[in-house]
Amino acid sequence: MFKRLINKMMMGMMNNMIDQMMNRMMQDPYTENLFSFATIMNKLSPRAIIEAGMRAESGKPIERPLGTYNIQSEWNKLLLNPVHIFKLPTQDGVQINTTTVIGPKAKNPLKLEIPILITGMSYGGALSLKAKIALAKGASLAGTATNSGEAPLVAEEREAAKYFIGQYNRAGWMNDDKQLKELDAIEIQLGQGAQAAAPMGMSSHQIGEDLRKAKNLKPGENAIIHTRLAGMDEPSDFIKIVQGLKGKYDVPVGLKFCASHYLEQELEIAIQAGIDYVVIDGAEAGTHGGPTTLEDDVGLPTLFALSRAVKFLESKGVKEGISVIAAGGLTTPGHFLKAMALGADAVYIGSIALIALLQTQMSKALPYEPPPQILLYLGKFKDDLDIDEAAKHLAKFLKSCVEEMKLTTYVLGKTDLAQINRKDLVCIDSTLAKVLDVDYAGYPRATKDFQEQAKISPEMMIDKKTDEELRIH
Incomplete structure (x- = not known):
């Protein structure tokens, strides 16, 4: 009985808090709305916010362990x-x-x-x-x-x-x-x-x-x-x-x-x-x-x-x-x-x-x-x-x-x-493939390369002209 009473009181308190929070988010203007923090974080990442705080605290260059988050090597x-x-x-x-x-x-x-x-x-x-x-x-x-x-x-x-x-x-x-x-x-x-x-x-x-x-x-x-x-x-x-x-x-x-x-x-x-x-x-x-x-x-x-x-x-x-x-x-x-x-x-x-x-x-x-x-x-x-x-x-x-x-x-x-x-490499990005000088996954491998490695007749291969046209287009 006592346990149910406590649960009821707690649920009532939580209900009131949630109601007030929802009412504020739905009714307050953006400048007063706590939800504005969500939109701010769409522009400023948690990392940017925390690092800005570190700079504001110390006034010195901040040092992050283990290097960058900015990984550009695909x-x-x-x-x-x-x-x-x-x-x-x-x-x-x-x-x-x-x-x-x-x-x-x-x-x-x-x-x-x-x-x-x-x-x-x-x-x-x-x-x-x-x-x-x-x-x-x-x-x-x-x-x-x-x-x-x-x-x-x-x-x-x-x-x-x-x-x-x-x-x-x-x-x-x-x-x-x-x-x-x-x-x-x-x-x-x-x-x-x-x-x-x-x-x-x-x-x-x-x-x-x-x-x-x-x-x-x-x-x-x-x-x-x-x-x-x-x-x-x-x-x-x-x-x-x-x-x-x-x-x-x-x-x-x-x-x-x-x-x-x-x-x-x-x-x-x-x-x-x-x-x-x-x-x-x-x-x-x-x-x-x-x-x-x-x-x-x-x-x-x-x-x-x-x-x-x-x-x-x-x-x-x-x-x-x-x-x-x-x-x-x-x-x-x-x-x-x-x-x-x-x-x-x-x-x-x-x-x-x-x-x-x-x-x-x-x-x-x-x-x-x-x-x-x-x-x-x-x-x-x-x-x-x-x-x-x-x-x-x-x-x-x-x-x-x-x-x-x-x-x-x-x-x-x-x-x-x-x-x-x-x-031994193939790339799924045509521009990156060209930059790295590796084959692009969207095209067949070069006909001459096939013949040399497989040692099979030209009749069994994709027509060279067709292959070159594929590469152009």
């Missing part, structure tokens, strides 16, 4: 072509080769067991030492390389990494002989997809003693990343830097930069310098926390940048000697395969690797803080990360991706991931 419009009769799928049981070589013309090329690498995420500037060690261990378990990011060489990370790529960076933290000798590849970092070459810094009060010693900073000195490398005041200086590194060290020397519409001009200089590999870092690349304008409005989408870079290197006749690593917003085995089909020798992953790293450990921060607080150098829960568990989950993620890539390679009729090329 990987979903590209599909891979399986085969059945005119060319048979690869026989099950045949071993699929997954190895890749970075810098094939270097004295000591970097040979990896899989073509998925961990991208540059720095100790201190981005991640905690625990997170960096976990990335190195996970990469090693999977037979691939990890990257220092814009940071100094740290003994614990180097020891955990089977293959280690170090960035010759704009802050100068890994640019001395002692550290460079410890690397399996040297990556000259002139910029990145999420921040380009913007100057970045870290206040001295945020820097712990271990990080201060690693970066060789004086007490009270801020950590500064400049827009340029020291001593690089004109393009010819870059050539001198590359040739100096190649002359002194036997490992591949690469270039990482934010892909832009000046892509071909940048690559022309890189070719003159004798670079061994290039990292095409697209605008969708992630970061620990970068200014939103640099994340959202600067650079080329990864898909277009990769295609242009590969075609330019091919036109110069140097693609076989210069490895291409695609980076920026690549998250699935399908992305990785499509990037390789467009000419990448390997891919870098960052944000998705961190998600895999955390796996079941996200609950250590939730619901009080977002999961990145477990990984970041300044994270509130960074000490709670279980390194071995994180490394195990990352390795499993990488293994899962590679196994799916191998299965797809069977249906393409190939035996090596490196054999996948543009002919």
